Amino acid sequence: MSFTSFTFLGFVVAVVLLVNLTKSLRLRSWLMLAANLVFLASYADRPIELLPLLAFLLLGYAFVEWLRVKPSSVLLWVGLAVVVGTFVTLKKYAFVPAQLTLHAVYAVVGLSYVLFRVLHLMIDARQGELRERIAPLAFFNYTASFLTLTAGPIQRYKEFDRESRAAVQNDLTDGVVHAAFARIIAGFVRIAVVSAVFNYVFAAVSARVLAGTGTLAWSQLLASYAVSAVSYTVFLYANFAGYMDVVIGVAALLGQKLPENFDHPFQARSFLDFWARWHITLSQWFRTYVFNPLLRVLSERVTSRALAPYLAVIAFFVTFLLMGVWHGATSVFVVYGLFMGAGASINKLWQVQAAKRLGKARYKALCERPVAIYAARGLTFAYFALGLSCLWLSLGELSAISARLGVHGWLSMYLGLSALAAVGFAVWDGVLGAAARLRSRTSLQLGTAPRNLLLASQILLILCVSSFFHKAPEFVYRAF
Numbered sequence: 001m002s003f004t005s006f007t008f009l010g011f012v013v014a015v016v017l018l019v020n021l022t023k024s025l026r027l028r029s030w031l032m033l034a035a036n037l038v039f040l041a042s043y044a045d046r047p048i049e050l051l052p053l054l055a056f057l058l059l060g061y062a063f064v065e066w067l068r069v070k071p072s073s074v075l076l077w078v079g080l081a082v083v084v085g086t087f088v089t090l091k092k093y094a095f096v097p098a099q100l101t102l103h104a105v106y107a108v109v110g111l112s113y114v115l116f117r118v119l120h121l122m123i124d125a126r127q128g129e130l131r132e133r134i135a136p137l138a139f140f141n142y143t144a145s146f147l148t149l150t151a152g153p154i155q156r157y158k159e160f161d162r163e164s165r166a167a168v169q170n171d172l173t174d175g176v177v178h179a180a181f182a183r184i185i186a187g188f189v190r191i192a193v194v195s196a197v198f199n200y201v202f203a204a205v206s207a208r209v210l211a212g213t214g215t216l217a218w219s220q221l222l223a224s225y226a227v228s229a230v231s232y233t234v235f236l237y238a239n240f241a242g243y244m245d246v247v248i249g250v251a252a253l254l255g256q257k258l259p260e261n262f263d264h265p266f267q268a269r270s271f272l273d274f275w276a277r278w279h280i281t282l283s284q285w286f287r288t289y290v291f292n293p294l295l296r297v298l299s300e301r302v303t304s305r306a307l308a309p310y311l312a313v314i315a316f317f318v319t320f321l322l323m324g325v326w327h328g329a330t331s332v333f334v335v336y337g338l339f340m341g342a343g344a345s346i347n348k349l350w351q352v353q354a355a356k357r358l359g360k361a362r363y364k365a366l367c368e369r370p371v372a373i374y375a376a377r378g379l380t381f382a383y384f385a386l387g388l389s390c391l392w393l394s395l396g397e398l399s400a401i402s403a404r405l406g407v408h409g410w411l412s413m414y415l416g417l418s419a420l421a422a423v424g425f426a427v428w429d430g431v432l433g434a435a436a437r438l439r440s441r442t443s444l445q446l447g448t449a450p451r452n453l454l455l456a457s458q459i460l461l462i463l464c465v466s467s468f469f470h471k472a473p474e475f476v477y478r479a480f
Contacts, residue, residue: 001042002474003243004191004466011038015146016253025168032141039146044107052090052106053114059086060118061139067125068133076126080119087115093329110149112326116285117143121157123289130157138164147247151240153261154281167255178451180252185458187245191473193465195238199473202231206392213400221404226413232392233385237265239473240279266425269367269376271347272316274384282323291319309352316344327391332398336390343383370426378422382414 001008015035019028044050063079090108092101121139124130134142134157142160155163170176206228209221216224244261251258261280268274275283295315302311324337355363366372389398402410 001039003246004188004474007042011035012250016250019254020172023168025165028168029137029141029164032145033137036141036144036146036149039149040107040109040144043109045105049104049106052102053108053111056083056086056090056111057114057118057140057143059083060114060122060143061134061136064118064121064125064130064139065133067122068130071126071128073126076122079122083115083118083122087111091329094331110144113149113152113154114143116154116282117157119289120154120285124157147251147258151243152279152281153244153259154285155259159259163256163258170255172253172255176252180249182451182455183245183249183252185455185462187242187249188462189458190238190242190245192462195235195242195473196465196469198231198235198238200469202228202235202392205231209401210397213397213404218404218409221401222409222413225401225405226417228392229385229389230417233381233388235473236388236391237262266381267377268380269373270351271343271380271383272351274380275320275344286319286323290322291315294318309356310349313345313348313352316348317341320344324390330395332390332393332395335395335398336387339387339390343387374422374426375418377425378418378420381421381425382417385417386410386414 001011015031019031022028022031040050040053041047060083063075063083067075067079089096089100090102090106090111121130121134138161141164142155142157145160148155205224208216209224209228212224213221241262248258248260259281261282263277263280265274265278268277295311298311298315299308302308318341320343321337321341324340325333327333327336354366358366367376393401405413
């Protein structure tokens with residue numbers, strides 16, 4: 001079910017109306033179950049294609065309950081091996097022998113995010129944090145909610161349970177409904193307008209890059225590749241953040257509050273700061289269940305005070321490598337993971353060395369200088385944009401382009417993009433600052449009619465742009 005289709009809009013309207021007709025938590029849970037099953041069924045031609053996903057959910061539930069009753073470390077490691085191994089097999093990672101994979105056609109939509117929720121419950125059960133049994137109905141609605149199935153946000157079970165119970169008491173006031181609709185419409189502007197425009201640019205320019213790797217002049221290839229990388233990055237952000245706006249707005253109409261997944265990522269002053277702002281719930285999950293335990297183990301093994309600051313460098317590399325590999329089943333995502341891991345490690349190493357050589361006070365003062373801020377933002381954006389190449393290139397294509405550009409080409413492109421991004425961010429911030437000052441001087445407050453007119457104009461913009469492109473881009477991140 002496409003998130004930009006009228007079918008999805010009709011589906012959402014029906015779910016919101018039915019759920020809000022009752023104040024019974026149990027009835028709401030059954031209605032959400034029906035909605036989640038309908039949403040899942042839309043991704044399969046036949047019901048049997050959903051069996052592997054449902055079997056994975058059943059396997060996860062069995063281990064969660066087993067660990068809750070018998071919180072054993074050995075059982076946890078066995079469960080992790082079985083669940084992750086099943087996930088890898090179902091996703092058909094490149095390193096899995098063909099004999100071990102299922103050759104039948106089946107749906108794996110949302111499997112990656114189901115994995116995170118199942119692992120979270122298994123670990124929490126081992127640690128004794130799940131004192132009460134999770135009912136199968138609640139488990140399914142948590143792991144396979146149509147709002148968060150395809151790309152998050154990754155909500156903790158306690159938050160999900162609390163929000164589900166609170167939703168029964170929450171009334172849909174005019175203010176709540178208006179805010180929810182405004183968020184949903186803003187999301188569709190991002191998806192159907194911003195991401196559509198940049199997707200159009202990306203498709204046109206990247207086709208030239210792929211078709212002319214061996215024929216384009218070196219400078220043309222470099223410039224075309226840079227434009228492709230930037231346009232894809234903006235397209236992905238607008239598409240992904242727009243999707244989050246839509247599901248958070250729909251959740252509000254259901255009386256629930258989903259966690260935010262973006263916090264102005266292009267304002268980040270470092271690579272680590274960027275990942276604290278981009279796909280926030282994914283970063284938090286990896287920090288809680290990978291980075292922190294790994295750093296704790298390393299700290300127990302390495303007792304040298306001189307080496308202690310560098311343990312985080314290793315932990316960041318491993319964490320971001322795993323995060324990158326998780327994004328896809330082919331070998332190019334290993335490159336993506338290595339690239340992200342290198343970025344996080346270099347960033348942490350720079351922080352350690354700069355603070356050591358300059359002193360914490362001087363280093364902090366340096367980081368607050370405007371030139372340093374925009375330089376850091378430009379370097380961060382350029383690094384991430386080039387790293388995202390692994391999401392739209394195969395390993396063979398990336399190798400061919402790399403051979404043509406050479407180290408000099410990559411370095412030139414990175415520094416050039418960094419400088420252009422730094423200038424662009426400075427100009428953009430200046431424009432926003434001027435608009436904010438003008439608004440504060442005029443004390444402009446929009447009434448109900450102007451606010452509704454603004455929403456109507458956004459809807460008109462969506463329809464106009466969508467008619468030009470025939471259809472809005474599909475939500476891209478569900479493929480990862």
